[in-house]
Amino acid sequence: MSGTLKIAMAQIAPVWLNKQKTLDKVMSSISEAADQKCDLVVFGEGLIPGYPFWLAMTNGAEFESSIQKEIHAHYIKNSIQIESGDLDAISKIAKEKSIAIYLGIIERAQNRGGHSVYCSLVYIGKKGVIQSVHRKLQPTYEERLTWSPGDGHGLRVHALEGFTVGGLNCWENWMPLARTALYGMGENLHIAVWPGSEHNTIDITRFIAKESRSFVVSVSSLMRISDFPADTPHLDKILENSPEILANGGSCIAGPDGQWVIAPVKDKEGLITASIDIQKVYEERQNFDPSGHYSRPDVTQLTVNRERQSVLKIVD
Numbered sequence: 001m002s003g004t005l006k007i008a009m010a011q012i013a014p015v016w017l018n019k020q021k022t023l024d025k026v027m028s029s030i031s032e033a034a035d036q037k038c039d040l041v042v043f044g045e046g047l048i049p050g051y052p053f054w055l056a057m058t059n060g061a062e063f064e065s066s067i068q069k070e071i072h073a074h075y076i077k078n079s080i081q082i083e084s085g086d087l088d089a090i091s092k093i094a095k096e097k098s099i100a101i102y103l104g105i106i107e108r109a110q111n112r113g114g115h116s117v118y119c120s121l122v123y124i125g126k127k128g129v130i131q132s133v134h135r136k137l138q139p140t141y142e143e144r145l146t147w148s149p150g151d152g153h154g155l156r157v158h159a160l161e162g163f164t165v166g167g168l169n170c171w172e173n174w175m176p177l178a179r180t181a182l183y184g185m186g187e188n189l190h191i192a193v194w195p196g197s198e199h200n201t202i203d204i205t206r207f208i209a210k211e212s213r214s215f216v217v218s219v220s221s222l223m224r225i226s227d228f229p230a231d232t233p234h235l236d237k238i239l240e241n242s243p244e245i246l247a248n249g250g251s252c253i254a255g256p257d258g259q260w261v262i263a264p265v266k267d268k269e270g271l272i273t274a275s276i277d278i279q280k281v282y283e284e285r286q287n288f289d290p291s292g293h294y295s296r297p298d299v300t301q302l303t304v305n306r307e308r309q310s311v312l313k314i315v316d
Contacts, residue, residue, distance in 0.1 A: 003163075005278075007042065008036065011249045014221065030097065032271055043103045045121075046106050046195060052145075054071050057241040080107050094128045100125050112309075153308040165191060190208055192216060195220065201251070201252050213281065213290070215276050
């Protein structure tokens, strides 16, 4: 392994709530990243088919609302069913192009009955194999009206060109114990995915880098009024209260010293690339290593439950 890694941050907007058209857009970005000789391409939180922006603009907490039910049903129908092969084409291109992928999806989980959705972060290795599916542990605020809480099954790290890479969704990155779990597995390249914007990424990206002495890659999506397709259910209601820009990006990379490799990039759609070197991690771990010489497992330890949760345990 070389110890150097070229990363592409795909700061793009979804074709909102349209699974197939957003998949096509993701495939195009993967091909472009591979053409630029990138080893890893990262997409924002819940990109396929998009973040549930409608909730804040259409009184999402109204009980027995036909508007909320109809948009939610549309969301479910356009969410990703991994077991049904929805990500097969992406796995295929990962293998063909020899590129690793972190992809934010809305997952319609078969092992939970197939009618609830989870905000999941999928890692696909360079051989085209899905190696982890991390369901967001705790949806934030209005997200809880549409996303279900996940579990620890996807709290995993992966070897990639000399790095050990792991990832979390959005405000999970503020959860100290979720971060600690990944640090304890040897993570030195942390992926944080967000729906957008700069206010989410500008502080925490450098904070995690300083805390962990790791590279931190924060990738956000974009969302503007122009990104709402005309066939969106109840679009008129959504647009009544929608700002012109809902997510302005803010994708960025911080080094293990907490300094910017790439400062937050706003209002730009496309790939943002950078190369990083594992040497910098080793240098910064000299004086602080949160899971090594600067830990005290005899005093504090963390227990992680990685069992995939289900209402069924079938014994044949």
